[in-house]
Each structure stands twice: as C-alpha cells, then as structure tokens.
Amino acid sequence: MIRKIMYAVIAAGLMLTAVGVQAQQRRQVMLDKVVAVVGGSSILYSEVEGYAKELVQQRRQMGYTSDRDPMNEALEALLQQKLLYNQALIDSVSINTADLSSRIETYLQMLIDQEGGIPALEAKEHMPIFTYREMLRQRYEEQSYAQAMQGEVVSRVTVVPGEVERFYNRIDKDSLPVIGEQYVYAQITKFPSSLKEAQQRTKERLLDMRERVITGKTKFSVLARMYSVDGSAIHGGEMEPAPSSMYVRPFAEALEKLKPGQVSEIVETEFGFHIIELIDKQGDLYHCRHIVLRPTFTRDELLEPSHKLDSIADLIRRDSISFEDAALHFSDDASSKYNGGIVSNHDILERQGVYDGARLTATRFLKEDFGMNGGKSLEDYNALMRLKVGEVSNSFQTTDLMGNQMSKIVKLVDIIPAHTASLVDDYIRLEEMALAEKQDKVFNDWLTEKIKSMYVYIAPEFRDGEFENKNWVK
Numbered sequence: 001m002i003r004k005i006m007y008a009v010i011a012a013g014l015m016l017t018a019v020g021v022q023a024q025q026r027r028q029v030m031l032d033k034v035v036a037v038v039g040g041s042s043i044l045y046s047e048v049e050g051y052a053k054e055l056v057q058q059r060r061q062m063g064y065t066s067d068r069d070p071m072n073e074a075l076e077a078l079l080q081q082k083l084l085y086n087q088a089l090i091d092s093v094s095i096n097t098a099d100l101s102s103r104i105e106t107y108l109q110m111l112i113d114q115e116g117g118i119p120a121l122e123a124k125e126h127m128p129i130f131t132y133r134e135m136l137r138q139r140y141e142e143q144s145y146a147q148a149m150q151g152e153v154v155s156r157v158t159v160v161p162g163e164v165e166r167f168y169n170r171i172d173k174d175s176l177p178v179i180g181e182q183y184v185y186a187q188i189t190k191f192p193s194s195l196k197e198a199q200q201r202t203k204e205r206l207l208d209m210r211e212r213v214i215t216g217k218t219k220f221s222v223l224a225r226m227y228s229v230d231g232s233a234i235h236g237g238e239m240e241p242a243p244s245s246m247y248v249r250p251f252a253e254a255l256e257k258l259k260p261g262q263v264s265e266i267v268e269t270e271f272g273f274h275i276i277e278l279i280d281k282q283g284d285l286y287h288c289r290h291i292v293l294r295p296t297f298t299r300d301e302l303l304e305p306s307h308k309l310d311s312i313a314d315l316i317r318r319d320s321i322s323f324e325d326a327a328l329h330f331s332d333d334a335s336s337k338y339n340g341g342i343v344s345n346h347d348i349l350e351r352q353g354v355y356d357g358a359r360l361t362a363t364r365f366l367k368e369d370f371g372m373n374g375g376k377s378l379e380d381y382n383a384l385m386r387l388k389v390g391e392v393s394n395s396f397q398t399t400d401l402m403g404n405q406m407s408k409i410v411k412l413v414d415i416i417p418a419h420t421a422s423l424v425d426d427y428i429r430l431e432e433m434a435l436a437e438k439q440d441k442v443f444n445d446w447l448t449e450k451i452k453s454m455y456v457y458i459a460p461e462f463r464d465g466e467f468e469n470k471n472w473v474k
Contacts, residue, residue, distance in 0.1 A: 037457040038079055039086030041142075048075045072465030079458075079472055083450055084146035093152055095144045097240035104136050106231035153446050154439040159431060167434035168423045177421045179429060182364040183384055184414040186323055186341035188312065188331040190305035191406050198295035202273050206266050206293060210275050213263055220263065220277045220289055228291040229272065237289035238279070244286055251276070255286050270402050294403060302397060305407040309395035313409050316392050323392065323411050332406070342413065343376070362428050364416060380410060387412040444469070 036043040052074040059065055066073065108129075115121040118129050125132050159167075192198065209227070212218040224237025232239055244252040251274060254264045258278035267274045272294040279287040312330055315321045327341030335346045344363045370381035379398040387393060392411045399405055421430055451471040463473045 033459075035459045035462050036075065036079060036082075037455070038082035039454050041082040041086060043075070043078050043082060047078060051078060068466055072462075072467070075458075075462060075465065076467050076469070076472065079456070080447065081143065081146045083447070083454060083456075084149040085142045086454065087450060088145040088149035088152075091149070091152070093145060093148045094243065094246060095141070095148050096246045097141075097242045100141060100144055101137075101232060101235065101238075101240045103231060104133070104140060105234045108133060108136065109231070109234050150443065153443050157435065157439045157442050159435045159438055163438070164427065164431045164434045165423065167437065168421075168430055173420075177429075177433070179416075179419055179421050179426050180366050180368075181418050182366055182416040183381075183412065184363055184416070185343055185365075185380070185384055186327065186411045186413055187333065187336055187343050187380070187408055188309060188323070188327050188341055189333045189400075189406050189408045190309055190330065191332050191404065192297050192301045192305055194297065194301045194304075195295065198297055198301070199273070202293045202295045203266050206273055206275050206291065209291060210263055210266075213275075213277070220291070224289055224291045227293065229294055230292050232290065237277075237291055239288060239290070241282065241285040241287040243284045251290075255288060258288075272403075297405060302405060302407070306395040306397070309407050309409045313392050313394065316411075341411070343380075343410075380408070383408075383410050384412050389414060 032044050032046050034042045035045050035048060048071055052070040055066075055070050055074055112118055112121050115124055121132070122129055127135075205227075209218075209223045213220045213223065221236030221238065224233055227233075228237050244256050247255065248269045248271070250267050250269050254267045254274075254276055255278065258264055258276065260278050260280045262278055264274075264276040267276060272292045274290050274292045276288055276290045279289060281287065308330075312321075312326050316323050316326055324340035327337045331337040331341060333341075336343055342363055343365075344361050345365075346361055365376055367381065370376045371378045377398045379396055383393040383396055387410075389412050393409050395407050395409050397405065398408050416425075419425075423430060448469060448471055451469065456472060456474060458473060467473065
C-alpha cells in the first residue's frame with residue numbers, strides 16, 4: 001500500500017505540485033509551520049493539507065474512499081518522498097533535467113493560456129512568473145529525484161515463471177483481479193510519400209536558422225521561441241545543465257563535440273531534427289539550447305496516403321486481397337507488417353528501452369491502453385469503436401509515438417470480454433502483479449532500514465496517526 005501512496009505522489013506531477021504551491025502561498029501566514037523534517041528537508045503544514053485535499057478529490061473521481069485520515073496518509077507519503085529525495089542526493093542519482101524543464105514549461109504555458117496571459121496568472125498566484133516557475137521546478141525536481149531513487153531500489157528485482165505461478169495459486173480465487181474488455185486489432189499505416197521531401201525542407205529551414213545565428217543576424221533563443229516544437233521553446237530552447245548521458249545518443253554525441261558558443265550541424269533523433277548551441281560546460285554538465293523541428297506536410301500531402309489506404313480497404317472488403325497480405329505489401333510499420341498487421345506493444349517496449357520483447361509482447365489492449373498514458377493512439381480506439389469483429393475502418397489521420405504524422409486503417413480482429421484473470425490467458429498482467437508485489441517487499445524492507453539510519457522528526461501532535469511503516473515515529 002505504501003508503494004501505491006508513493007506512486008500517487010509522483011503521478012500527480014505538476015498538477016499536485018501546483019495545488020501545493022497555491023496552498024502554501026495562500027495559507028502560510030496563518031497556518032504554515034514545520035510538521036516534520038527528513039534529512040535536510042522540511043514538510044510544511046500547508047503541503048500536507050494541500051496533498052490531503054488532492055487525495056480526497058482523486059478518490060472521489062475514482063469512486064472510492066480510504067479508511068485512513070487523509071492528513072495522515074498525505075504526511076506519510078510526503079515523509080517517504082523527502083527520504084527518497086535526500087537519499088537520491090547522497091547516492092548521486094541522476095534525473096533527466098532537460099526533460100523536466102521541458103515538461104514544466106509545457107505545463108506553465110498551459111496555465112498561462114488558461115488564465116489568459118502571464119499578468120493574469122501572476123495576479124492569481126500573487127507572485128511574479130519567474131518565482132512561480134522556480135517553485136514548480138524545485139518541487140517537481142524533488143518528485144523526480146524521489147521517483148528515480150525508488151526506481152534504483154527496485155530496478156534489479158525480477159520474477160521467474162515459477163514465482164508468477166505461485167503468486168497466482170495463493171490468491172484467493174474470489175480475490176483474483178478482473179481484466180476488463182480487451183481489443184485485438186491489426187493495422188496498415190502509411191506515411192506521406194513526400195516524407196523525404198518534407199524532411200529535406202525541415203533540414204533546409206534549420207540550415208537557414210543556423211546560418212542566421214552564426215552570422216549574428218538573429219539570436220538562437222529568439223529562433224527557438226518562434227519555431228522550436230518542444231516545451232523548451234518558451235525558454236528560448238534553453239535546458240537545465242545535465243550530463244550528456246541524459247540525452248539520446250545522437251544528441252549527446254553532437255553536444256560532446258561542441259565548445260561554448262558553437263552551434264552544431266543538423267542532428268537527427270527520434271524526436272525530430274535539431275540544431276544545438278552549447279552555452280557552457282561545468283564538469284560533466286552541459287548547459288545548452290536547442291531548436292527541434294519535425295517534418296510538416298501540406299493538406300494534399302497528408303491526404304495522398306489516406307486515399308491509397310481507402311482503396312486498399314475497399315479491396316480487402318471485396319476479398320480481392322487479405323488484410324494480412326495488404327499489410328505485408330503496403331504497410332510502413334515494420335513491427336506489425338510481418339505479423340499480419342497485428343498490433344502489439346513492441347514499439348512501446350522499444351521506446352522504454354525494454355528489449356526482452358519476446359516474453360513481454362502483448363497484443364491485447366484495454367480501453368485505458370489507448371491515449372497519452374497508454375501508448376496507443378486515441379484515434380485507433382475511436383476507429384475500433386465503430387467496427388464489428390472482422391470489419392475494416394476507413395482511413396484516418398494519426399501520429400506515431402514520436403509525433404510523426406501518418407494515415408492508417410485498422411481491422412478489429414477480436415474482442416475479449418471482461419473476465420477473471422487466468423494464468424493461461426493473462427500471464428503478462430499477472431507477471432506484472434507478481435513483480436509489483438515483490439518490488440513492494442524489497443522497497444519496504446529498504447525503506448525501513450533507511451528510516452532507521454536517516455534523521456526523521458515529526459511534530460508531537462502528528463505522531464499519533466496510523467502510519468503504515470511504524471518506524472517513522474522514533
């Protein structure tokens with residue numbers, strides 16, 4: 001359970017951080033005081049109060065409540081986060097500060113848009129934008145370090161098939177999880193045939209920008225704000241100092257070759273095409289800016305593969321060609337075309353750096369697997385919902401995991417009704433559950449030892465709560 005609490009702290013991300021920031025600012029005069037200290041980090045009453053309210057709200061939305069006092073539950077979650085953060089600093093655990101900066105800027109821009117501009121957001125939060133940004137950065141950085149530290153603790157934990165079977169056999173059959181309705185589907189994807197031309201246009205735009213920077217006509221940061229397509233654009237393309245290992249390899253290799261003030265040649269990564277300016281280097285920390293662009297297409301260029309796919313779909317419906325043969329001969333998706341077009345999670349595993357694909361590959365997808373958090377596109381789900389088993393969709397526009405635009409048709413192969421988990425049919429999901437249980441035990445044992453060795457102080461009036469780990473109160 002304590003692991004679930006920790007994940008709730010981290011998963012809440014910037015939204016929860018904003019709640020904590022707002023609560024702290026609005027209540028600090030009357031209510032704020034230090035209620036606990038872990039290592040070198042203090043926990044304020046307003047932080048606990050803000051997170052407790054967020055926990056209650058989240059659970060209402062999910063349709064359940066907890067028997068625990070939300071203030072006590074929030075306090076324990078924050079104690080754990082502070083401990084993980086302090087241990088991460090002791091162990092020199094790294095986080096991707098570049099990605100962190102990008103996400104913060106994206107979130108901040110969303111808030112600015114919601115409020116109607118920076119002055120409106122500053123008025124609402126009663127502080128200048130740079131102060132609000134720094135508060136977000138500090139709090140979310142702490143969460144990221146805590147998450148990274150917890151990942152380090154459980155990273156080497158694995159389960160073997162025998163452990164999964166024992167896990168399944170000892171669960172009371174009335175307590176086995178219910179697996180929701182799942183979808184098996186196949187796809188045929190096509191990028192615009194002008195992809196190479198679009199890539200060349202993108203490179204030429206970047207070459208022009210590079211020339212303008214080198215000749216002093218325009219500042220790099222100005223061009224980044226105007227044209228870059230990631231979250232760092234609002235900050236002039238600037239990213240937090242980070243070791244080169246925190247970047248994807250082509251980016252890192254180009255960065256390592258630069259001297260302060262130099263601008264790289266065009267670098268291609270899975271995220272698009274970049275040019276990079278090294279601001280300075282301190283030790284192994286690279287402080288840089290970048291501009292990233294992705295190929296863009298005209299409306300006619302995007303419609304061209306859609307027309308082709310609609311023609312292919314018509315041939316499949318008339319039994320002139322099977323979906324499997326059409327996928328093999330026409331699909332641009334290498335991970336599915338040789339398997340009859342059947343969609344798997346192989347692309348997601350590859351993106352996550354998981355290469356034990358044969359064992360972990362899955363072809364059944366829950367509703368929640370579609371969308372930003374699940375990895376499969378919401379457009380896929382919307383198309384599948386209009387189909388009966390065996391039917392083929394019309395073409396539709398979507399993007400891959402890297403944000404590249406494409407056209408697609410899908411076939412609904414099968415619908416697996418909701419059912420009680422079975423060792424035969426749901427092995428991968430049961431393996432995930434067995435692994436999570438084993439990770440819980442390893443982490444909780446580690447946490448108990450760290451609580452004993454790290455300085456922890458809880459104000460007397462907050463010591464009587466029902467802490468799941470009884471070692472917090474010393």
